[in-house]
Amino acid sequence: MDTYYVIKKAKDQITEIIRTKFPDADIEITAPPPELASDFAVPLFKLAKKYGKSPNHIHEEIESIFDKTGTLFDSVFFLAGYINFVLNQMEYFKYLARDALRLKNDFGKSNTGTGQSIVIDYSAPNIAKPFSIGHLRSTIIGQSLYNIFGFLGYAVTGINHLGDWGTQFGKLLYAFDNFRKKNKTEDPTIGELLDLYVLFHKKAEKEPELEDKARDYFMRLEKGDKECRKKWETFCKISLDEFKRVYTYLGGIRFDEYLGESFFFDKGQVILDEILSRRFCIFDSQEKYESFLNENGEIRSFLEKSIQSINISTPVFFLTDKGHTKAAGRISDNEKAAEFKALIDVKIKGQNKVLEKLRNITGDETQAKEILKQFESENIKSTVYWIETTGLTEKASGKISGEAQKKLQSQARCLASTGSFLYTEGDEDSGTETAKQENLLLVDLTDFGIDTPLLLQKKDGTTLYALRDLAAIKYRTDSYNPTQILYVVGSEQSLHFRQIFMVARLLGYETQCHHIDFGLYRFPEGKMSTRKGRIILLENILNEAVEKALEIIKDREIPENEKKEIARIVGIGSIKYTDLSQERRKEIVFDWAKMLNMDGNSAPYLQYxxxxxxxxxxxxxxxxxSHSFETEVELTDKEHKLIMSLSRFPEILEAAARTYAPHIISGYLYSLSQDFNNFYNSTSVIRTEEADLRTARLLLCRITSIVIKNGLMLLGIEVPNRM
RNA sequence: GUGCCCAUAGCUCAGUUGGAUAGAGCAUUAGAUUGCGGAUCUAAAGGCCGGAGGUUCGAAUCCUCUUGGGCACGCCA
Structure with missing residues (x-):
């Protein structure tokens, strides 16, 4: 599949033109303001600085060698520090038409992800609880990302990591055995399970000992008690049937695997063994560290492997939020050591966020450089190499002042560690603990900038979800060999994911894990809570939306059964769109009017x-x-604007994938539709007399329809053929 | 208390790696030769981008401080 689109071609040409005169130029291509007769612009300020010339001078040099022959451009001009490129509109349109003709309904697809595999964990509703609006975000954001990455050629695996295990089932089983009327023999409904769960919490407020009883029930479940297990299976089946019904109603939701937490609870031991096989070690001097190395071959090879894998002579460094440092390995290069220390100085001065970002770099050196540009404000002079954690590959370069270096040499402590820490309560750290607590397992992560330890196992020996999640990372890594694992989960769990991702890396799982966090739905008066029964059922909202859509079309001459289907597509689409058109980190205050909006920026607008x-x-x-379009016609401004808008589709998709942000697509589709409607209201396509122009306009219509349809499809929203 | 996220028009939100005069929708007001489908379009009005400093040729965007809101912080998930 040839996915070299016209917009890429245009940008490549601009880069080429500028680089013939300025080979090392860092070129940023921007969209000029709409009222300017220009199609692409490049700010010349940085070039001017780099080459010691004025922007105007830079422009003159480019203009002097500009030759429009063989390019998509007619002319260039200078304004306010920018060089502007004016397209040969007809030429650009012809290329766009060729793209569209070549790809037809696949317009927008690309192969940028070929060879890469992504695992996406989304939806993950909890067994025995109804599917609430809270799960909607995970489900549709996850599904959208699934669609987007697939469209870009990635091999995607969608996993529904069902919440089907944990202490909550102890509570439910207890409630089921004790609160349910004995004469009831039929299977419970989801609603009844929810009532039992809420009732349990209500009673437990007054009788705290119920919590212990629930823990006992859960322990029985983990130990394989047949009766518990059987009831649990029933709960799961009832819930799963319900979920599948909701997914069908929502439309376009699919998973490659339904693998819940229960699948992993007995796979946690391997993780525990791995953690326990590592030894806690910390040294307050280089000598002690080196003698330890000599005595411990395993750790030594671990470190050597780490150092080798990053292919530099400098060892692995570690930074904590406390401002002190750890270096796993020797700092053999004095210059680099000093720079490293200086970097810490910046940290101490409070630039936490910059460093936090550095830590989250996904392995691309240019990205790291970008972030480190921020250090320029510190008059940074020499180069710093930054390597994150135990031998992973992140690397960044920047500069740091000599003054900062000196200051820091007295401040920074360089300690050494292997990067793996675990203790059980009852060790010397808390000598008063009793034997009863010997099963409690937690990982101390304070040396890794996380103050809260990660609990893996409770004192009664039952597992916690962190351990199950770690087992899942191992399983997914082994099964799918993914380049990335995405967790589409609410932002409230960000600490949990920071913790388990850190431990996973310490254990040597190098798969990139990303928490795709999102803000929660909440009521104006506060948080939604399953325990308190304060939730809105997703289905109620969907029904309302579908009814409203049906109301609008009720008088149209469309067969009733088709009306129903249209109402479903439009109603559900508008709910999904409302959610997906918002930047995912922001919380959504639940509002009926907003959910049911079908005017303006909404799915029905695009569908219409x-x-x-x-x-x-x-x-x-x-x-x-039906045939290629290669003739010259006179295009209006509105048509040209539409053409520009259409041509951007491929790069919009890449931006959405890069930032895991479906709302970029919805924003684009809305803007595209506005451009189209603008054109539509000013020009009659069908009554266009000149044949070629008519064909050109039909072509624009055709491409627009494909882009809207594909774009909405990527958001998981269907389009009707009439409405 | 500590950490993370958020703050843009009356309301709900966009704002691409920092780029030219901050954009939409809703609501309000005034309009669109009954039309290729009015769930549409045009126009008006609406802003100290929470506040104060800083970096930069250039800041809604980056940094620091601060105010307000949300979330999280050892045996729930």
Whole structure:
């Protein structure tokens, strides 16, 4: 599949033109303000600085060698520090038409992800609880990412990591045995399970000992008690049937695997063994560390492997939020050691966020450089190499002042550690603990900038979800060999994911794990809570939306069964769109009017635009894709704007994938639809007399329809053919 | 108390790696030769981008401090 799109071609040409004169130029191509007769612009300020010339001078040099022959451009001009590139509109349109003709319904697809595999963990509803609006975000954001990455050629695996294990089942089993009327023999409904769960919490407030009883029940479940297990299976089945019904209603939701937490609870021991096999060690001097190395071959090879894997002579460094440092290995290069210390100085001065970002770099050196540009404000002079944690590959370069270096040499402590820490309560750290607590296992992560230890196992020996999640990382890494694992989970769990990702790395799982966090739905008066029964059922919202959509079309001449299907597509689409059109980190205050909005920036607006295009194409009678389009016609400004907008689709998709942000697509589709409607209201396509122009306009309609349809499909939203 | 996230028009939100005069929708007001489908379009009005410093040729965007809101912080998930 050839996915070299016209917009890429145009940008490549701009880069090439500028680089013929300025070979090392770092070129940023921007969109000029709409009222300017320009299509692409490059700010020249940085070039001016780099080459010691004025922006105007830079522009003159580029203009002097600019030759439009063989390019997509007609001319260049200078304004306010920018060089502007004016397209040969017809040429650009012809290329766009060729892209569209070549790819047809696949317009927008690319192969940028070929060879890469991504695991996405999303939806993950909890067994025995109804599917609430809270799960909607995970489900549709996750599904959208699944669609987007698939469209870009990645091998995607969607996993529904069901919440089907844990102490909550102890509570439920207890409630089921003790609170349910004895004469009831039929299987409970989800609603009844929820009532029992809420009732348990209500009673437990007054009788705290119920919590212990629930823990006993859960222990029985983990130990394989047949009766508990059987009830648990029933709960799971009831819930799963319910979930699948909701997914069907939502439409377009699919998973490659339903693998819940229960699948992993007995796979945690391997993780525990791995952790326990490592030894806690910390040294207050280089000598002690080196003598330890000599005595411990295993650790030594671990470190050597780490150092080798990053392919530099400098060993692995470690930074904590406390401002002290750890270096796993020797700092053999004095210059680098000093720079490293200086880097810490910046840290101590409070630039936590910069360093936090450095830590989260996903392995791309240029990205790291970008972030380190911020250090320029510290008059940074020499180069710093930054290597994160135990031999992973992140690397960044920047500069640090000599003054900062000196200051820091007295401040920074360089300690050494192997990077793995675990103790059981009852060790010398807390000598008063009793034998009863010997099963409690936690990982201390304070040396890694995380103050809260990660609990893996409770004192009664039962597992916690952190351990199950670690087992899941191992399983996913082994099973799918992914380049990335995405967790589409609410931001409230960010600490949990920081913890388990850190431990996973310490254990040597190098798969990139990302928490795709999102803000929660909440009521104006506060948080939604399953325990308190304060939730809104997703289904109620969906039904309301579908009904409203049905109300709008009730008088139209469409068969009733089709009306119902249209109402479902439009109603559900509008709910999904409302969610996906918002930046995912922001919390959403629940508001009926907003959820049911079908005017303006909404799914029905896009669907409506699509439907009108379909109508035009039907009436036109000819398929503009039936033969290639290579003739010259006179295009209006509105048409050119639409062309520019259409051509951006591929890079919009890449931006959405890069930042895991479906809302970039919805924003784009809305803007595209506005451009189309603008054109639509000013120009009659069908009644265009000049044949070639008519064909060109039909072509624009056709491409727009494909982009809207594909874009909405990526958001998990369907389009009707009429509405 | 500590950490993370958020703050943009009356309301709900966009704002691409820092780029030219901060954009939409809703609501309000005034309009669109009954039209290729009015769930549409045009226009008006609406802003000290929470506040104060800083970095930069250039800041809604980066840094520091601060105010307000949300979330999390050892045996729940």
């Amino acid at each position: 635009t699509y439907v009108r295009i379909v109508s035009i194409l039907n009436k036109a009678g000819t398929d503009p894709f």
